[in-house]
Amino acid sequence: MGNPCGIILNFGEQVVYFAGDTCVFSDMKLIAELYQPTIACLPMGGHFTMDIFEAVKAVEFIKPSLVIPLHFGTWPPLSEDPQEFKRQVESKGLSKVAVLKPDEVFEVSLQIQ
DSSP: OOOOOOEEEEOSSOEEEEOOSOOOOTHHHHHHHHHOOSEEEEEOSSSSSOOHHHHHHHHHHHOOSEEEEESOSSSTTOOOOHHHHHHHHHHTTSOEEOOOOTTOOOOOOOOOO
């Protein structure tokens, strides 16, 4: 119902891919090749965005060191379980997953060059 878009934030040693409200798409492989994101913030709520199955595929495409799932549990249609997403991603050895609570702050060490 709008124009979904993502953004790449390059902080030198840390490159963050914030996927916005989207589904998995093959150009995520190109994003990985061009920018090598170390952190991916991926929607996985399952309504208007990826579900767990699709979000795990996105992690396979992007290959980040850390994934932060977004857009889950904020209202009834967004019912996907972030702990299940974490279990699937980490059991495949794809990435570490940080599931945050609302308003939780997560700090990442940055070395800006």
